[in-house]
Amino acid sequence: MSSAGSPRVTMAEVARRSGVSPMTVSYCYNQPDRVAPDTLRRVREVAAELGYRGPDPTARSLRRRHNDAIGVVLGEHLAYAFEDPQARRFLTGVAEVCRERGIGLNLIPTTGEEQDVDRVRSASVDGYIVWTTVDSDPVLDVVTGLGKPVAVHGGPATAGARVVGIDNRASARELAARTFPGARRPTVLSFPFDRDRRARLEIGPDPDRVAFPVTRERLLGVHDHCREAGRDPDRLPVAVVARNDRAEAAAMADVLVDSCDTDAVVAMSDQLAFAVLDAARRRGLRVPEDVAVSGWDDGPDARREGLTTVTQSLLEQGRTCALIALGDRAPVGAAAWAVTVRTSTR
Amino acid sequence: MSSAGSPRVTMAEVARRSGVSPMTVSYCYNQPDRVAPDTLRRVREVAAELGYRGPDPTARSLRRRHNDAIGVVLGEHLAYAFEDPQARRFLTGVAEVCRERGIGLNLIPTTGEEQDVDRVRSASVDGYIVWTTVDSDPVLDVVTGLGKPVAVHGGPATAGARVVGIDNRASARELAARTFPGARRPTVLSFPFDRDRRARLEIGPDPDRVAFPVTRERLLGVHDHCREAGRDPDRLPVAVVARNDRAEAAAMADVLVDSCDTDAVVAMSDQLAFAVLDAARRRGLRVPEDVAVSGWDDGPDARREGLTTVTQSLLEQGRTCALIALGDRAPVGAAAWAVTVRTSTR
């Protein structure tokens, strides 16, 4: 029963009360087989009687020098991680590995504030995963400076960290090559360029001004195709959304279809592509005859909606990142991808 | 620059090399204002030179006796938390509070295995949130036995834990009262009854056999209405789904519409209700004229689809749970809810 508010029950206390050394109590919890059955039983009794709650995780971590947990640094409010379908797939992969290995998962949202650094540094984890962030994010230096293994998903390339992801530029080039041919007015529906997520329409924006590596590479890939096809990338309309969300993207999809009179859209995710599909349907346009649309990720909805898209496994990439954060030393090549062509007939 | 692989740089080391006591170095990191500017500068230089990475979070936690983190125990694979819309709203609320207070969020999936207990116990957190679980879940005893604040969402009532959630029974009663009147064959589309998530159809199942409190209460509420309306609850068909997922529920929705020839369905979530809507549409049935359908949660899609549903804020409930887990002592009443009536005309 115990009670006594203040003096927390400790292993030493249990040891004293059961007439054994602290080490023996420790063994009772960590290697019960090493302890004589009688002793084990008695220690357990005393522990129960005293209300001892088992070894303190923090003290144990200090002594053992590992935390059995990995941290996932998100460059966004945490809500984002739960809303964005890609982030969810990725985190699911991370979580799978965590379960298999019996370790914890620590979510660390960062929003560009001063205190982010402290939150990241003070997380009790053995390794970090950084989810897509901008170039030269100060948090990246903090994380890599901690001397723990770090996996960065979607770049940027960082000293002291392994980068996981597909070849975005190559996939963009190929996707554009599937989407743009024959089009009068090809356009792009893009993720935000930088932390300042403002929805807007730009004509021929310079990819070098894009702070998110994934977005930049995809834009570069589209440019690659344009040049090969004799189109001027500097006249390419690019609509930028504030968030990777089907509903949120509706306004910019409307702009592309109405103001730009587009007939071919490369969207940077399935969600954004769906927004274009929605806009097209509302206007009675046929896909792909009147408007060709394509995206990235090949999530479950992509199949249902018959969307041409870049197939990749965010789940698998999440698993890879988790392994890296756990200190796995096996080399990691670029993740697999392929353009999956479908004919939206719906 | 430093390097030296093994001997980790410690605060004491920095102290020695800069000719001050460890305490002074500690102050440099925790209360820089308390240290003379010159000293501060010099210590920082030495630290940088040695490659000292700042106070070790684990050691600090041990000494300070708090971890600046809360744990969320999920009675499911972690993937679930990212896929289930309700869980996501809830976790978003939890995450909001975490950000505001600058603390970490630890996700702890449990799947009924032996090792769950260890994972829960070994998490370095200051408090716990338990997401909807079954009655007498052993993990509940473990969590409440840790002497840290515990919030349980959706029951069951547990000694040593505060329960957060709406009055499911009352809301179910009222929702049934909106949905069933005039129906020839009212039915229920239900969450799983217990951990063994088997999709199936039952006729008049006994609510007392349902292990999940939320599900049980809702079923009881429907029974309440039936009795008041002179219907025999023991003849009420209840279709049970394996997962709270629109697509997953399709099969059971078909069963209700086809085999049961239902014309009024109370579904336990918007997702399940949508599955019924889908089934009805495919058969050309009008809603609500031919089939009345209602659900719970009032998520964004519910409005779009014109679904009658129980409005509640899982986000707000998540926030409340987080506050409790952080040791907030303010009393918590039952969460707010209301039946929102809409006319599905789509």
Added chain:
DNA sequence: CGCGCATTGTGTAACGATACACAGATAGGC
């Protein structure tokens, strides 16, 4: 000149546990 007070630094003692090496006891083999 002496007193009070603010500023800055230090020593000591935990926080709660475990790694490691070794000591006694018991048992078995020949």
Added chain:
DNA sequence: GCCTATCTGTGTATCGTTACACAATGCGCG
């Protein structure tokens, strides 16, 4: 009966930091 092997238990030394109380210093001021 001796030697080795196995089983149990113990002592010591950290793991890296911070709380607390106090010491030293310097300065303003009556």
